[in-house]
Amino acid sequence: MKIKLVKITQLSGNKASIYTVLIDNDNGTLFDKFIIENKISFKSELHNLTVRLKTMGQDTGAREHFFKQFEGNPGDGVCALYDEPKSHLRLYCIRYGTTLVIVGGGGYKPKNIRALQEDPKLTAENHKMRSISQLITAKMSEGQIWFTKDYMEFDGSLELTNEDDEDDEND
Amino acid sequence: MMKMMKMINTYYSKEIDDLLGDIDPKTEKKIAFRMKLAAKIDNARINMGLSKKQFAEQMSKKPSEITKWLSGTHNFTSDTLYDIQECLHIQLIDIDEGQTEQIIRFLFEAKQKENRQLFAYSDFNFFRRFNLELKNDFMELEPDIEFFRKLCKHEKKQEK
Numbered sequence: 001m002k003i004k005l006v007k008i009t010q011l012s013g014n015k016a017s018i019y020t021v022l023i024d025n026d027n028g029t030l031f032d033k034f035i036i037e038n039k040i041s042f043k044s045e046l047h048n049l050t051v052r053l054k055t056m057g058q059d060t061g062a063r064e065h066f067f068k069q070f071e072g073n074p075g076d077g078v079c080a081l082y083d084e085p086k087s088h089l090r091l092y093c094i095r096y097g098t099t100l101v102i103v104g105g106g107g108y109k110p111k112n113i114r115a116l117q118e119d120p121k122l123t124a125e126n127h128k129m130r131s132i133s134q135l136i137t138a139k140m141s142e143g144q145i146w147f148t149k150d151y152m153e154f155d156g157s158l159e160l161t162n163e164d165d166e167d168d169e170n171d
Numbered sequence: 172m173m174k175m176m177k178m179i180n181t182y183y184s185k186e187i188d189d190l191l192g193d194i195d196p197k198t199e200k201k202i203a204f205r206m207k208l209a210a211k212i213d214n215a216r217i218n219m220g221l222s223k224k225q226f227a228e229q230m231s232k233k234p235s236e237i238t239k240w241l242s243g244t245h246n247f248t249s250d251t252l253y254d255i256q257e258c259l260h261i262q263l264i265d266i267d268e269g270q271t272e273q274i275i276r277f278l279f280e281a282k283q284k285e286n287r288q289l290f291a292y293s294d295f296n297f298f299r300r301f302n303l304e305l306k307n308d309f310m311e312l313e314p315d316i317e318f319f320r321k322l323c324k325h326e327k328k329q330e331k
Contacts, residue, residue, distance in 0.1 A: 004180075005180060006180050006181065006182035007180055007181050007182060008182055008183075008184060008187065009181050009182065009183050010183065010184065010187050010188060010191060011187065020182065020184075022182075028186070029182065029184065031184070031186075031187075032184055032186045032187075035186040035187070035190060036186060039186075039190070043193075046190055047190060047193070047194045047198065047199075048202055050187060050190050050191060050194075051191075051194060051198075051199050051202040051203065052202060052206065052243065054191070054203075055202065055203040055206045055207070055243075056206070059203060059206070059207055059210075060206050060207060060209075060210040060243070061210075063209075063210060063213065063241075063243075065209065065213060065238065065241035065242055065243070066206065066209075066242060066243050082242060082244060154180070158180045
């Protein structure tokens with residue numbers, strides 16, 4: 001898997017930077033795909049999610065309570081926006097404190113399921129974010145990517161490839 | 172192991188642009204307002220040194236209810252906001268008419284009176300009561316305020 005972290009200019013502000021992910025040089029980011037997949041059926045929810053991200057970027061910061069925590073592996077920062085009773089969509093993110101969020105994909109969460117594992121689409125999107133978080137953590141420990149001093153941005157090389165995946169493909 | 176390449180990392184999304192352009196500005200403000208309100212409550216809770224559980228206990232609520240309040244999606248009732256104000260010693264609802272509102276109301280009423288050529292002495296006292304210097308921003312608000320300023324000066328001279 002080859003990913004590129006990109007900062008979304010329309011949503012980022014002086015309180016938080018909102019990033020998303022380009023995977024394998026695809027056209028459009030994970031968040032773009034999420035919008036395209038849901039803009040027919042859940043447009044008002046998409047409006048809500050987008051404004052929430054913009055408000056975090058420009059006014060409030062990415063406060064812990066704005067997200068549903070612990071949606072991934074322990075300590076990987078994978079969380080979801082959001083968990084309102086009437087909402088249908090689940091958008092997976094990785095949160096790094098109040099100043100940095102990576103927005104991924106997600107999907108429709110049927111009312112008759114409680115856990116994401118019960119829905120293949122949600123499971124796939126969630127696991128993608130877990131892998132991305134793992135990749136970023138690995139790259140940080142290698143000193144190839146780091147936070148800026150104000151913790152507002154990633155610095156270093158924001159395009160990274162997981163060579164383990166490539167090895168698996170070659171086997 | 173990972174490979175790396177240096178690159179520009181900002182991204183402008185047409186999909187996001189289309190979405191943001193499509194949102195009713197009132198709805199956008201309302202969503203932002205709910206989040207800012209939640210942030211204000213959470214800041215006050217932290218400043219009071221209360222954990223989420225302690226805050227829930229003081230409000231006689233379950234912690235899950237507090238989580239909902241702080242999510243920035245909750246539509247509070249005025250009673251709940253009042254209770255939060257009392258608990259955290261902050262102001263969330265301002266029901267008193269502020270000075271700016273009083274000035275606007277005064278100018279509006281004065282304009283109506285001007286049309287009928289009726290002025291009350293209390294109108295001119297208004298500015299003295301609030302110790303207002305008639306600054307440029309108020310001049311911009313209502314150019315006719317110059318007329319009242321002159322009258323106020325005239326009144327003061329007469330008092331002397």
